[in-house]
Amino acid sequence: MLKILLIALLMIAVAIIAFLFYQGRASVNKAPPALNSSGALPTCPDKPNCVSSTAAATDDTHYIQPIDAAVSMESIKAAVDKDGGTNIVIDGNLLTATYKSGLFGFVDDLMLQANADHIDVRSSSRVGYSDLDTNRKRVERLRRMLSR
Secondary structure (H helix, E strand, O other): OHHHHHHHHHHHHHHHHHHHHHHHHHHHHOOOOOOOOOOOOOOOOOOOOEEEOOOOOOOOOOEOOOEEOOOOHHHHHHHHHHOOOEEEEEEOOEEEEEEEOOOOOOEEEEEEEEOOOEEEEEEEEOOOOOOOOHHHHHHHHHHHHHOO
16 A cells, blocks of 8 residues: 555656646747836736836835846846846847746746836746745845845
């Protein structure tokens, strides 16, 4: 009986791991978010795997402080590169980059948009529901790197 239970648990574990690998690979083919119709960063979906400085300050799940406007896009680009970001593109006042998790290959998108007095930031997962605060931690890590 114990042997059957162990085999069943092993099969479930293999199925979960296979599903996570599939989701990671699927996130690579999913399109990154686009600016909204007014040219601002898109709003976060109703999932806890996204943070944005354009979210309402009362939204504890999604809101994160913008970055100081005194930081140049080139400095941000260098910090994102050092932090493991790839496909880094600066287009005018917008910087976009992607991050890929090591084990399952999940793709996250980072967007920063310079304004007159601050830099709005949005970091989000392409798939899934929870990210275990990965995107929030990424933005806070970049903020620390830029403040040095």
